[in-house]
Amino acid sequence: MMIEKIYCADVKPKMEGERVRLAGWVYRKREVGNKVFIVLRDSSGVIQTIFIKDLSEDAYGKAKQVGIESSVIIEGTVKSDPRAPTGVEIQADKIEIIQNVEFFPITKDASDEFLLDVRHLHLHSPKVGSIMKVKGTLMQAAREWLLQDGWYEVFPPILVTGAVEGGATLFKLKYFDKEAYLSQSAQLYLEAAIFGLEKVWSLTPSFRAEKSRTRRHLTEYWHLELEAAWMDLWDLLKVEEELVSYMLQRTLEVRKKEIEEFRKDFTTLKNSEPPFPRISYDEAIDILQSKGVKIEWGEDMGADEERILTQEFDKPFFVYGYPKHIKAFYMKEDPEDSRKALAADMLAPEGYGEVIGGSEREDDYNKLVQRIIEEGMDPKNYEWYLDLRKYGSVPHSGFGLGLERLVAWVLKLDHIRWATLFPRTPSRIYP
RNA sequence: GCCGCCGUAGCUUAGUUGGUAGAGCGCCGGACUGUUAAUCCGGUGGUCGCCCGUUCAAGUCGGGCCGGCGGCGCCA
Numbered sequence: 359m360m361i362e363k364i365y366c367a368d369v370k371p372k373m374e375g376e377r378v379r380l381a382g383w384v385y386r387k388r389e390v391g392n393k394v395f396i397v398l399r400d401s402s403g404v405i406q407t408i409f410i411k412d413l414s415e416d417a418y419g420k421a422k423q424v425g426i427e428s429s430v431i432i433e434g435t436v437k438s439d440p441r442a443p444t445g446v447e448i449q450a451d452k453i454e455i456i457q458n459v460e461f462f463p464i465t466k467d468a469s470d471e472f473l474l475d476v477r478h479l480h481l482h483s484p485k486v487g488s489i490m491k492v493k494g495t496l497m498q499a500a501r502e503w504l505l506q507d508g509w510y511e512v513f514p515p516i517l518v519t520g521a522v523e524g525g526a527t528l529f530k531l532k533y534f535d536k537e538a539y540l541s542q543s544a545q546l547y548l549e550a551a552i553f554g555l556e557k558v559w560s561l562t563p564s565f566r567a568e569k570s571r572t573r574r575h576l577t578e579y580w581h582l583e584l585e586a587a588w589m590d591l592w593d594l595l596k597v598e599e600e601l602v603s604y605m606l607q608r609t610l611e612v613r614k615k616e617i618e619e620f621r622k623d624f625t626t627l628k629n630s631e632p633p634f635p636r637i638s639y640d641e642a643i644d645i646l647q648s649k650g651v652k653i654e655w656g657e658d659m660g661a662d663e664e665r666i667l668t669q670e671f672d673k674p675f676f677v678y679g680y681p682k683h684i685k686a687f688y689m690k691e692d693p694e695d696s697r698k699a700l701a702a703d704m705l706a707p708e709g710y711g712e713v714i715g716g717s718e719r720e721d722d723y724n725k726l727v728q729r730i731i732e733e734g735m736d737p738k739n740y741e742w743y744l745d746l747r748k749y750g751s752v753p754h755s756g757f758g759l760g761l762e763r764l765v766a767w768v769l770k771l772d773h774i775r776w777a778t779l780f781p782r783t784p785s786r787i788y789p
Numbered sequence: 790g791c792c793g794c795c796g797u798a799g800c801u802u803a804g805u806u807g808g809u810a811g812a813g814c815g816c817c818g819g820a821c822u823g824u825u826a827a828u829c830c831g832g833u834g835g836u837c838g839c840c841c842g843u844u845c846a847a848g849u850c851g852g853g854c855c856g857g858c859g860g861c862g863c864c865a
Binding site: 661712 | 790799800801802813814815816820821822823824825826827828856857858859860861862863864865
């Protein structure tokens with residue numbers, strides 16, 4: 359059964375006099391004298407409907423008793439009227455109540471905490487809808503760009519046996535009589551895939567069992583990862599900036615209305631055209647020290663440092679050339695400075711910070727074994743991964759983008775959890 | 790793993806030196822000739838997170854537990 363209907367947003371003043379049928383949910387209800395105003399909501403937006411007692415006593419009576427967020431089908435005639443919120447309304451003579459809602463738990467005074475408790479109902483909200491539309495459009499744009507640039511989409515496993523990040527915590531689970539983990543990155547598998555497909559990408563959930571209580575961490579998030587043969591770090595940065603720029607520009611075109619609900623100033627988004635500034639880790643340390651931040655070469659930048667740094671830019675930027683010892687084992691050592699790794703992060707401006715972490719990968723068998731041992735891990739656990747450096751090894755690079763982090767910046771969200779349907783944090787797995 | 794904070798009605802909350810819980814919103818009923826999260830009048834609604842203790846008396850003081858929140862570290 360597909361209900362024949364038109365969307366709220368498609369009702370235009372020029373349709374004056376046309377008879378229409380709408381299906382959706384009661385967004386607002388106001389009773390005044392012999393009239394009931396129902397603002398109807400659907401996935402496209404809202405429109406006001408008006409029930410006049412003299413016009414249809416039956417419909418008026420039903421409209422009067424229907425509750426907020428009830429599901430209804432309304433029929434009536436289009437009237438353009440400046441008093442209606444959208445300049446046009448439906449003079450309704452028929453309402454079918456699919457399910458009446460006596461009272462909807464979410465009212466205007468809901469706290470963030472409560473909204474998360476009833477997230478399944480919070481998804482009724484047009485504002486949540488706008489976030490999800492923007493997220494979907496960002497990925498839609500990413501797919502467009504990746505397709506035209508010749509990248510193959512692949513579908514890596516989520517059930518895995520080992521860690522990518524040395525110290526990162528994995529969710530452990532029983533796999534028959536063995537132990538397995540939820541993947542925290544598809545990277546290792548993508549690296550394997552480039553030997554057949556050269557340029558690959560995937561969008562997968564990634565899981566981190568870290569008790570990170572911050573506004574930029576989730577235990578489950580959507581990870582957009584790219585991996586390519588024959589690319590060095592500098593080739594990779596070009597891919598990153600072109601991809602992210604396309605995602606942003608396209609989303610600005612398609613979702614301007616939704617973005618405006620969250621941010622007034624589009625400057626940083628519009629600025630996000632290649633090239634993005636590239637600063638070295640050394641320069642970043644200099645900038646921070648000149649701002650009076652106590653940080654020495656070799657230390658990793660903390661959240662505060664990152665925030666200060668992002669305020670120096672009005673578009674995303676790269677920090678490259680991190681000290682090797684603060685980066686992951688698979689990153690290639692800088693041949694010109696053995697203290698450094700050929701790694702770069704992309705940081706979003708306006709205090710948002712890291713959205714991408716990427717690097718050239720170590721492609722030399724012996725060096726990779728040495729790095730694994732240095733990190734206190736056992737090369738035996740990485741046998742298949744090491745094989746990739748024994749059978750036709752190639753220089754290659756790749757990166758991972760945290761989709762929710764990008765959404766959070768684009769919409770200036772105060773917390774990454776609003777950028778996902780059902781956020782999972784250390785203390786929340788329900789609903 | 791570390792530091793800090795909070796649990797009172799469905800929601801948001803007030804509650805003084807310890808004296809027996811109050812409001813707004815929602816909901817229900819009524820009024821109102823066009824409302825914009827309408828307004829006005831009336832009503833409904835409480836195991837004060839849980840346990841133990843101090844006390845004549847605990848929402849309030851003390852201890853423990855549970856749940857959640859903010860931040861750090863780690864990262865995308």
